[in-house]
Structure formats: C-alpha cells, structure tokens
Amino acid sequence: MSKISCDTCLDLIPLVKDGVSSQDSRKLVExxxxxxxxxxxVYLESKQIELEDLEIDYDGALNKIKRKLYALAGFILIIGSLVGVSLNDSENMFYNILIMPLLGGVAYLVFAxxxxxxxxxxxxxTFIRQATYGYLEGFLTNSTEILQEATPISIVFVMFFFVGIVILKLLNIAIYGGKENRK
Ligand SMILES: [Zn+2]
Known part of the structure; x- marks a missing residue:
C-alpha cells in the first residue's frame, strides 16, 4: 500500500512539477x-501540458519571427539590388554608394x-541583371563583352555591400564591446 492518499498525492503533484517540493514529497509522489x-x-498529463506550453511559447514563436525576418530581409536584398543595378543606366547610379552599404547593413543585422x-x-x-539588360539592349553582343561589362560592376556593388557590413560590425563592437551578442 502507498504511504499517502490520492488526495495528498494530487496536492503534491503541482509542487513536484514546479520543482519546489522537498525530496521526501517527490519520493512519496513517485x-x-x-x-x-x-x-x-494526472501526473503524466500535467507533464505533457507543461512541455507543450514551453514549445509553443518559446521555440514556436521565436522561429516564426525569425522566418518572417529572414523572408523580409531576403525581399529587401533582392528589391534593393535590382533597384540599385537599374540606376546604373542613369545619372542616378551614384546613389548606389548609399544603397549597397544600406543593404549590407540590413544583411548584417538579420543574418549576422x-x-x-x-x-x-x-x-x-547584379551580374544577371546587368548581363541580360546589356544583351537585350544590344550593346553587349557576346559572352566576352558580357563578362567584361557585368563583372566589374558586380564586384563594385559587392564592395559597397561589404562596406555596410563592416560599418555595422564596427558599430556592434563600439556598442557591445566586441562581444558577439547576436546569433
Ligand atoms: Zn492515487
């Protein structure tokens, strides 16, 4: 026979669950x-609920936010670089000195x-946009011309993109003392 009654056991279960019961109480319940x-x-059910709550509250919500953030950042990067490379065909191309570092900053904030x-x-x-545009407009007629025209622009864009990453990294070091606080 058990040393305690069912009523006593049911009273003790929540305490055991929360980890605030004494060793003796835990032993009695077990x-x-x-x-x-x-x-x-009753004991197993309450354990189940506890685990489900944890998953929903923490991992589920966090992953949802992360996925949305990644999708948003990916969208910004695609649109941003397409807008940037389109500016190359006008006198507004120098805005890319701002746009590309901004994209780098967004990428660093979200993807670390x-x-x-x-x-x-x-x-x-950048390369695909520049190559297809040049080809369709007829001023790039063969693969050598495409490579010679599209590669340097793509490299310059990536360099400005890197500038944005480096600026954000330096800011991170300045604010958090160089510790990696982000994942
Ligand atoms: Zn019982």
Whole structure:
C-alpha cells in the first residue's frame, strides 16, 4: 500500500512539477503513482501540458519571427539590388554608394556572420541583371563583352555591400564591446 492518499498525492503533484517540493514529497509522489494508475495519469498529463506550453511559447514563436525576418530581409536584398543595378543606366547610379552599404547593413543585422554569404547573392543578382539588360539592349553582343561589362560592376556593388557590413560590425563592437551578442 502507498504511504499517502490520492488526495495528498494530487496536492503534491503541482509542487513536484514546479520543482519546489522537498525530496521526501517527490519520493512519496513517485512511490504513489507506481501503484495508482489514476494519479499516474494526472501526473503524466500535467507533464505533457507543461512541455507543450514551453514549445509553443518559446521555440514556436521565436522561429516564426525569425522566418518572417529572414523572408523580409531576403525581399529587401533582392528589391534593393535590382533597384540599385537599374540606376546604373542613369545619372542616378551614384546613389548606389548609399544603397549597397544600406543593404549590407540590413544583411548584417538579420543574418549576422552569414551576411558575407549574402554578398554572393548580391553579385549574382547584379551580374544577371546587368548581363541580360546589356544583351537585350544590344550593346553587349557576346559572352566576352558580357563578362567584361557585368563583372566589374558586380564586384563594385559587392564592395559597397561589404562596406555596410563592416560599418555595422564596427558599430556592434563600439556598442557591445566586441562581444558577439547576436546569433
Ligand atoms: Zn492515487
């Protein structure tokens, strides 16, 4: 027979769950539920709910926010670099000295160290846009011309993109004392 009654066991279960019960109480509950299926069910159920709550409150919400943030940043990078490279065909191309570092800053804020990988992304978008535009407009007629025209511009864009990352990194060091506070 168990040393405690079902009522006592049910009173103690929440305390055991919250980790505020004494060792003795925990032992009494554990002994009781070994022999009492009804109390065991209550015990297991409350454990289940506790775990589900944790997952929903923390991981679920955080991952949702992260995914939305990543999607938003990806969208900004695509649109930003397309707008930037389109400006190349007008006298507004010098706005890219501002636009590309801004994109680098956004990438660093959202992707942290992975922002450097995003520079490949910027290179590809810039290159494809410049190559197709030049080809369709007829001033780039073969692959050599495309390479010679589109590569330097893409490299310059990536360099300005890097400037944005470096500025944000320096700001991060200045504010947080160089500790990596972000993931
Ligand atoms: Zn019981």
């Amino acid at each position: 002994d009781h539920i070994e022999t009492c299926p009804e109390c065991k069910e 160290k992975k922002a450097f990988i995003m520079s490949i992304f910027i290179f590809i978008i």
